[in-house]
Amino acid sequence: MTRTGLDPNDYYPSPYSLPTLTPHIRTGLAVIGSLALLSIITTSSLLIFLTYRFFTTRRKISTTHINTDQCTVLIFNLLLADLFQSLALVISFHWLYLDGIFAPSIPCWIQAGFLHLGDVGSGSFVLAIAVQTMSSVVRVNRIEQKWFLAAVGCIWIVVICLTIGGPLHYGEKFFTRAGNWCWISMDYEAERLWLHYLWIFLDEVWHSS
DSSP states (O other): OOTTSOOGGGSOOTTTSBSSOOHHHHHHHHHHHHHHHHHHHHHHHHHHHHHHHHHHSOOOOSHHHHHHHHHHHHHHHHHHHHHHHHHHHTTHHHHHHHTSBOSSSHHHHHHHHHHHHHHHHHHHHHHHHHHHHIIIIISOOOOOHHHHHHHHHHHHHHHHHHHHHHHHHHOTTSEEEETTEEEEOGGGHHHHIIIIIHHHHHHHHHHHO
C-alpha cells in the first residue's frame, strides 16, 4: 500500500506509473501546478469578460467590425484550448498528494486527454487566426459568417477526434505516465507523431510561411 492507501497492484508498473516522487519531481510538479492554477484564473477571467462583451456590445454593421468579431471568436477558442491545458496541468497537485503518478486512473486519463486537447487545439486556432488575418487584411476578403462558424466547428471536431481516437482504439494503456504527467504512452511513439506532433508541426510551418 502507498501512504494514501492505494494498492500498487491496481496500477501499471514503472515507467507507466511512478510509485514514488523524487524531491526534484515534487518541486517541478509544484511549480507546474502553481503556474497552471494562475493560468486557470487569468484565462477564465478573460473568457468571462469576452463572453460578457459578446452579449452586451452593440454590433455595428461594418466589414471591419465583423472581421474583428471573427478574430475575437478565434481568440476565445484559443483561450478555451489554453484552459484545457491548464486544467490538465493543475492535476499535478493530485500527484503531489498521492506522492506518485498512477495509471490507469481517472485523473491520469483526464490529464492526458485535456493536455492533448489543449495542445492540438491551441496550435490549430493560432493557425486559424493567421488564416483569418490574411484573408481579412492582406486579401481584403471577409470570410462569410456561415463558413467561418462551420470552420470553427470542424476544428474542434478534428481536435476531439485526434484526442479520443487513440484510447478508443488501443484501450486504457494508451494514456499512461509520460514524464512528470500523463499523456500518450511511450509504447505509442508513432501515434504521438500522427495524432499530435505532426499537426503542431504543420500549424507552425503554415503560420511561419
